[in-house]
Amino acid sequence: MKAILKRYRVFIITAVALGVFALINHQIGLKAINISIYQFEQMLLVIPPVFVLLGLLDVWVPRETMIKYMGEGSGLKGIVLSILLGSAAAGPLYGAFPVAAVFMKKGVKFSNILIFIGAWSTTKIPMFLFEMAALGAKFAFTRLLVDIPGIIIIAYILSKLISKQEIQKIYENAENIANRM
Amino acid sequence: MEGIDLDTYILYGVTVLFLVISFFKDKKKTKMSLKKAWKAFENILPQFLVVILLVGVLLAVLNTEVISRIIGSGSGWLGVMLAAVVGAITLIPGFVAFPMAAMLLQGGAGYMQIGAFISTLMMVGVVTMPVEIKYFGKKLTILRNVLAFIFSFVVAYVIGLVVG
DSSP states (O other), X not given: OHHHHXXXXXXXXXXXXXXXXXXXXXXXHHHHHHHHHHHHHHHHHHHHHHHHHHHHHHHHSOHHHHHXXXXXXXXXXXXXXXXXXXXXXXXXXXXXXXXXXXXHHTTOOHHXXXXXXXXXXXXXXXXXXXXXXXXXXXXXXXXXXXXXXXXXXXXXXXHHHXXXXXXXXXXXXXXXXXHTO | OOOOOHHHHHHHHHHHHHHHHHHHHOHHHHHHHHXXXXXXXXXXXXXXXXXXXXXXXXXXXXXXHHHHHHTOTTOHHHHHHHHHHHHHHOOOOHHHHHHHHHHHHHTTXXXXXXXXXXXXXXXXXXXXXXXXXXXXXXXXXHHHHHHHHHHHHHHHHHHHHHTO
């Protein structure tokens, strides 16, 4: 109980603060609460399958397979697979982080992790169709064509900026998180 | 507002399919997968909840009217900059953001500004940073968001060139 309270401390404080704010400013406060509830419902709709797939991936797919397809030396195959996996995803970006943690545990190359995160953030296929409908094919295609090289370039710059030791620490941390699952 | 879109249905379909296959192959492993799924979810739930409250407050303050005033027509690079900042700190689901962007365009916002807004909205997440830091550490999180922010200006520029 005490442990739960401690973990949810920040949330409880924020929720109470928002409640007090709603008492002072009804209009914005209540609107904020309504939007929060709506976002929470959205999360409950979209997030569960992502985590179930993540659990299945962790249990069923051996580390060797992941290394072969997305690990060191996976080359272009690994890059393409990272983009496709990220693009096929649904849900907000924060859903990608736990998946990335399992990928790291399974030995996926650091730059491929970053490409996966980039693709999840911005080249999602279902969203692309939505973007085309709302903003036009020219807008959507231009953005996609700039984004794909952009994601790869950002991934490589990031892997150059972060030292080997730091990468190792990130992998250890991710493995800890994934193993606590 | 309709919450469930096509990709959610597909995602559920694929997940159920894999679960059924897994169940028939090995019940014990399936149970283990579900247990892991729940633990992974519960592990970041506290941060998720905080992010959700912050998003609620942000969206309550920054409504469409405020946003369109900031990135209205003729706002130039300053407008692009502001659009990028607004996109970076807000977290709006795509199926809301795209129609909203279309509306803003009709209301006189420029393509370059909208390009920057959409780009940072998707790639930069200031409110989700606590979650990202938990997985990737402070340095990588900050660097990734900064690079994505800068990259959004390239996206805005090209979109302004091609579409605008």
